[in-house]
Amino acid sequence: NAGVTQTPKFRILKIGQSMTLQCTQDMNHNYMYWYRQDPGMGLKLIYYSVGAGITDKGEVPNGYNVSRSTTEDFPLRLELAAPSQTSVYFCASSYSPVEGEKLFFGSGTQLSVL
Amino acid sequence: AQTVTQSQPEMSVQEAETVTLSCTYDTSESDYYLFWYKQPPSRQMILVIRQEAYKQQNATENRFSVNFQKAAKSFSLKISDSQLGDAAMYFCAYRTGGATNKLIFGTGTLLAVQP
Numbered sequence: 001n002a003g004v005t006q007t008p009k010f011r012i013l014k015i016g017q018s019m020t021l022q023c024t025q026d027m028n029h030n031y032m033y034w035y036r037q038d039p040g041m042g043l044k045l046i047y048y049s050v051g052a053g054i055t056d057k058g059e060v061p062n063g064y065n066v067s068r069s070t071t072e073d074f075p076l077r078l079e080l081a082a083p084s085q086t087s088v089y090f091c092a093s094s095y096s097p098v099e100g101e102k103l104f105f106g107s108g109t110q111l112s113v114l
Numbered sequence: 115a116q117t118v119t120q121s122q123p124e125m126s127v128q129e130a131e132t133v134t135l136s137c138t139y140d141t142s143e144s145d146y147y148l149f150w151y152k153q154p155p156s157r158q159m160i161l162v163i164r165q166e167a168y169k170q171q172n173a174t175e176n177r178f179s180v181n182f183q184k185a186a187k188s189f190s191l192k193i194s195d196s197q198l199g200d201a202a203m204y205f206c207a208y209r210t211g212g213a214t215n216k217l218i219f220g221t222g223t224l225l226a227v228q229p
Contacts, residue, residue, distance in 0.1 A: 031215055042118070042205055042219030043159075058216065090159065094215050101215065102149075105159035 002026050006091050006106035013081040013113045021076040021109050023091030031094045032074040033058075033103065034066065036087040043090060049074055081113045116141045118208050120220035127196045128228050134181075135191045135223045137206030147209040148182070148189045149217070154202040162204070165189065193225075201227040 004025045013019055025032065030051045035043035035058075045058030049068040063085060065077040074093075078085060088110050092103040117140045127133035139148070150162040165173045165182050172180050177197075181190045193200055206220040 033216070040123075040221065042207075042221050043217070044219070045216055048216060088157065092159075096215075102161045102164065103159075103215065103217065108157045 004091055004093055004104050004106040006089075006109050008109060009107070010110045011112070013078075013111065015081060015083065015113060017081050018077070018079050019081070021078075021089055021091075021111075023074045023076065023106060024072050025074075025091075025093040025104070026072065027093065027095070027104065028071060029093035029095050029104070030071065031096065032068065033092045034064070034074070034076045035090045035092065036060065036085075037090060037108075038087050046076065046089075078111075083113050085111065086113045087111060116143070116208050116210060116218050118206055118218050118220040120206055120223050122223045123221070124224045124226070126226045126228060127193070127200075129196055129198060131196055132192060132194045133196055133225065135193075135204050135206075135225065137189045137191070137220055139187050139189065139206070139208050141187070141208065143210075148180075149207040149209070150178070150180070150189075150191045151205045151207060151219075152200075152202045153205065153222070154199075159205075163191065196227050198227050198229060201225055 007022045033048040034046040037043045044060050047066040049055045088108045091106040119138045146167045148165045152160045152162050163175045177194045179192045203222045205222045207217040210216045
């Protein structure tokens with residue numbers, strides 16, 4: 001059981017470039033999330049999805065886009081990369097929000113924008 | 115808006131000793147969940163322990179336990195018999211209300227375990 005898989009693990013972008021961070025889960029979870037973790041800080045929610053075709057903004061959505069065409073996949077798109085987007089990005093999933101069910105996290109993507 | 119504060123950027127403990135990590139939060143909700151996550155150098159986020167706000171009894175998971183003080187909005191983590199493998203960044207997190215399971219994280223406490 002792979003859990004939550006993120007690719008790539010590392011990436012360097014130039015300012016203005018675009019890229020997609022991939023996230024897939026094989027647990028049939030309805031809820032998926034994208035967080036970013038800046039150095040010395042906690043995780044902040046970028047976007048989340050409660051099911052295929054449904055997405056919503058989190059705390060820090062500017063500069064990002066998401067889509068959820070299938071239950072398994074939840075890609076995060078950076079259209080015009082900026083140095084402020086240098087961070088570690090985590091994808092997470094859960095089956096439902098009932099009873100404070102735990103989140104399953106991927107291993108993160110380290111992104112540097114230079 | 116809810117906030118989570120971890121006032122100890124770094125802590126150190128001797129192997130086999132006990133250490134307590136502090137966390138306070140601010141909320142106007144009455145029903146919520148609190149979590150402690152561990153992040154070792156591998157970056158993997160690992161759930162350590164979970165507390166339901168409606169439960170008065172403090173949660174315990176093996177060597178890990180919490181001191182949940184709802185009125186004071188305090189949620190500290192106690193690690194007993196510390197092991198070298200406990201060395202990591204520890205994040206306190208608050209689950210917001212509603213049907214989304216969104217988490218608000220503190221800034222973390224880096225725990226070092228001395229042999």
